[in-house]
Amino acid sequence: MSRRATSVDVDAWRGRAAEEDAERTAAEGSDVRSVLRLRGRSRTLLRSLLRPHRRLMLWAVALLLTQNAAAMAAPYLVKVGIDTGVPALRADDTTVLVWVALAFAVSAGAEYVAKRGFVLASGRIGQAVLLDLRRRVYRHFQRLSPAFHERYTSGKTISRMTSDMDSISELADGGIEDLLLAGLSVVSIAGMLLWLDLELALVTLVSFPFLLWISAWFRRNSAVAYRRTRETIALVIVHFVESLGGIGAVQAFRRQERNQAIFDAVNDDFRLANRRAFRLISTFAPVVKLIGNVTVAVVLTYGGWLVLRGETELGVLAAFLLYLRRFFEPMQELSMFYNSLQSATAALEKLAGVLDERPDVAEPAAPVPLRRPARGDVALRGVSFHYRPDTPILPPLDLEIPGGQTVAVVGATGAGKSTVAKLVTRFYDPVDGSVLLDGVDLRDLAEDDLRRAVVMVTQENFLFSGTVAENIEFGRPGASRDAVEAAARAIGADAFIRAFPEEYDTEVRKRGGRLSAGQRQLVAFARAFLADPAVLILDEATSSLDLPSERAVQRALRTILAERTAIVIAHRLSTVEIADRVLVLDSGRVVEDGPPSALVDRGGPYAQLHEQWRDSLL
Amino acid sequence: MPSLSPQPEPDPDPEKRRSTRRRHPLANLWRIRAYLRPYAWHMTVMTLATMLAMAASIAIPLVIQAVVDGPVKDGDAAGLPLLGLAALGLGVAEAVLHFLRRWIQAEAALGMEASIRSSLYAHLQRLSVAFHSRWQSGQLLSRATSDLATIRRFLSFGAPFLLVSALTYVVVIVLLIRLHWPLGLLVAASGLPLFLSAKRFGANYLAVSRQQQDQQGDVATQVEETAHGMRTIKAFGRSREVYRRFDIRAVRLHDTAVRKAGLVARFWALLDLVPAVTLGVVLVAGAVAVNAGQMTLGGLVAFASLHLMLAWPIEAMGWILAIAQEAMTAADRLHEVFDTEPTVVDSPAAVALAPAAVKGRLRFENIGFTYPGADLPVLRSVDLEIAPGETMALVGVTGSGKSTLAALVPRLQDPTRGRITLDGHDLRDLTLDSLRRNVAMAFEEPTLFSMSVRENLTLGRPDASDADVAEALRVARAEFVRDLPWGLDTRIGEQGMSLSGGQRQRLALARAVVVKPKVLVLDDPLSSLDVHTEAQVEEALRRVLAGATALVVAHRPSTVALADRVALLEDGRITAVGRHSDLLASVPTYRAVLSAEAEEVSAR
């Protein structure tokens, strides 16, 4: 595939969303204050992640010091061997050499053990932190409301959980060791330099302001650059996941070329963002090197001059210069480490932003217990709602559904039927007024109580990869195979499942792709039935079924819904006829309310709908 | 909780896996070089800069030595500034060369990464729907992100350092042998245990890193599924169970990573141990040699300090080997995708179909279809002919294969038996592009993307005029989009989640209509509409259908009313074709599938 130069207007492609930063978390403002705040948050997060491993960290540092000491011993032992061992050997005294050999063996052994222990310990710490972080972020994503996920998009979520984690794991994989070792040698050599010659050491110190300045420059710019890489990779992932998820439509509509253009554009943005970050480090590291080399040259000349004037010993100058080179070498490693640190920090900031996001549909601090079993009284009191402030969906709406009643909700598409259902299941909280279950405001109920009592079959029947049985069991984890099969039988799904070669153990694949649309709907139905809730909400649960299946489902519903509260949303009025009561919704307003048979006779909107429906049957 | 389903194989095609296995582990990484070709210059300059920088860094100590041995010792103040300048010049040169190397490296490595990612995406777009339903999306994603980053890291850091440290190693060994050959050979021999353990480490590490990459893909898959199934999970309050599934995978990944750390720890420690022990042996043996007069004391000092120079390249070899192995398995994983040939492709002799020339006679001839891996065919022998301009409804019970048949028309899949012809051409003899230009489809699940309404609408015809768009919106009764905050520029949520069910479906219908195709395939297009809207859409749709050949999958009599004729799909065959009223009167199965006259309904 040739890569053509593309200039896709990414903004026009994605369209406009409610706010400029719709896909950022609230914490991620671009003003200075929120950047600083977020940095503080990510630091707190890091501390809290590391806290459980304080012991192991101390242990790792001890091992590292041991290893370093053992490694440092080798040159010293060589010196002893040569300076003392060889002359002694000449005098036929082997003891020194034997001791040196022994010491070598011991130090080599110690180095081996300490190194191995250190790498293992630091790996353990890094991975434990990563696991902890994965768990926290995942759990937090689960807690956030549908409204958040809608604007954040799944691609962003995935990118936070994969690519951002990768950059942190890169830091955990290596780096820490380099940092500690390099830091250690820089400090010890600095001490050595001061001890050797104060004046030369002061000359060396002149390089420090430059080092600090370039580091500050790097830190400032790379924070921005790496943040940008995180944002651009997220867009790559969003486009990748979404367009390949709908590959059927992409191919059928010959969308490949434009998709490729968009992908190349976001991919190139990512490349450029990365390049910017790479260039920063590619400037920073050589500049550090330059400062080091220049310092060496200056010290060499100045030191030489001092020696000439007899102010310093030759040996001191030689040693000083040797140490000076060793002083600047680890700076290179430090700068590399600094780089992965910046990249991981940017990722951590993004994650801290997610963790900082408060669920707008929050669990109450002190939940009111729900009586068990729940009666299933549902009430909407003065509920008004909108998704976007300027387009009201529900005007103040009042509705009482006594326990056990089956209510059908009908109305034109877009009237707000699903919205009512989403309020009763607390996907959203009403803007005004309250939704009550058995007299308790949903906002005061514990999540578990609410979900046990209220279950909804949504318009989009999402199945998870796994077997048919597992998907049905999702309704009531731990249900026996008999219960699963009974649920399937009750709504008439048993026959087609049995027709599969592996029956209930058939793998349904990604999003239930192995099943037909109607089969998916039946499985989703069985799943809800197995959950056995006090309040069951069916949002067009039979829209994709053929008429015989629909009839079978309706027959089953008569018994299933008998002793529970049900809200049935349907366009096919055949489903409505099993209801005790019908609500006709129009632009969020209840325009008619009564038993179906009475409404048909009244000659209002429902009667019209009904007539139109009867006509459509022929 | 539901037990964890058996881990689906990353590549379900065992044949392929074995064939990648049989190859040399480096084979797939080597294939990446094609993407580096545009950067040949970069690579050359980079290598040169690396070597020159190395030379400069070796030269600086020589200058220092010259200063100490020359001007300082001789008290020659005049020579000092010159040598100082030399040191300065070399130092600056080294830094500049570093700078050059890194900038060029960034350009080449990132360019390569981006172009592999781009071709991977292009390849994935060409692979069939069947491939995508088989592969977990997280596995594909992790290939496009983590694996590519691994390869980039190897090429930008690993490969140059491999070169430098291997060179250093060889040079030092040669110097050592020249200095004192028996001891030099001893040091050279110490390379043997290193080599052997590197080999063993390599084999183990290869397996673990492959496992880790696969597990990363599993975690990504699980995250993706959670993100998409969020509403269902919430509706049932099953966060805990889903979390547990995630946790199992995350813990598995963690354990593998810790195991990997264990392997690395042992190997790296060994890389420290062997040179240290060798040094000890060299010292003792050297002392004995000096004593025997075979070596000078100065020689031993030089030998020992030279040997110390080996420590760094050997240590570096440790992590270079590690990232090299990771890059190898990453390349394997990439090529598993690249090596999958698209199944639905243009045949060599394919001809393009001129839109103007298309009449639209669609014939299914003895069509059979079996899903890959399934034992029984879904379609056994379908024969059906749709005349130009005719609208054919396709009716059958749930799971009878209607959608399967419909998807064959735009060649999302190819039939496993028989052929479909359009105006007498076998679809497989037409170019995919020209076929799909003439065929538009509305899927049973409206597949919408999180982009602007306009972009979603004009998916199949980016050049559609505003008038075309307005017309399609009118036909599908989708004018509600004008009331969205920014009209057609409004971004609709992922999968159209910020729209109501019926709104999504109408948008998907409008999308098919706007293409103005010769052949229109509508899979249950009105299922989510209320009766009133349905009637309106049907009326408008009739006009569109009059000008196109159409196959409409239908579950309700109201939808069937759109069609001129109806075909009944049963047991993988078309068992009856005719007018709705005729079939209703004469075919009992048809009546069972489509008649409203069942007791529940008439009971009111």
Ligand SMILES: Nc1ncnc2c1ncn2[C@@H]1O[C@H](COP(=O)(O)OP(=O)(O)OP(=O)(O)O)[C@@H](O)[C@H]1O
């Ligand atoms: N998440 C959302 N963000 C913004 N607007 C939304 C969102 N969900 C629904 N809407 C809008 O709210 C209105 C009511 O939608 P709702 O889904 O309740 O309709 P409905 O009565 O269920 O229709 P249908 O029968 O088509 O499913 C629609 O105009 C829709 O565009």
Ligand SMILES: Nc1ncnc2c1ncn2[C@@H]1O[C@H](COP(=O)(O)OP(=O)(O)OP(=O)(O)O)[C@@H](O)[C@H]1O
């Ligand atoms: N990817 C697949 N692999 C194996 N079998 C499949 C696959 N997709 C569908 N099937 C099976 O093929 C049969 C036909 O499916 P199809 O989706 O064509 O049915 P349909 O007639 O469209 O049904 P519906 O009316 O429910 O949409 C079903 O039994 C289904 O389980």
Ligand SMILES: [Mg+2]
């Ligand atoms: Mg709805």
Ligand SMILES: [Mg+2]
């Ligand atoms: Mg179907």
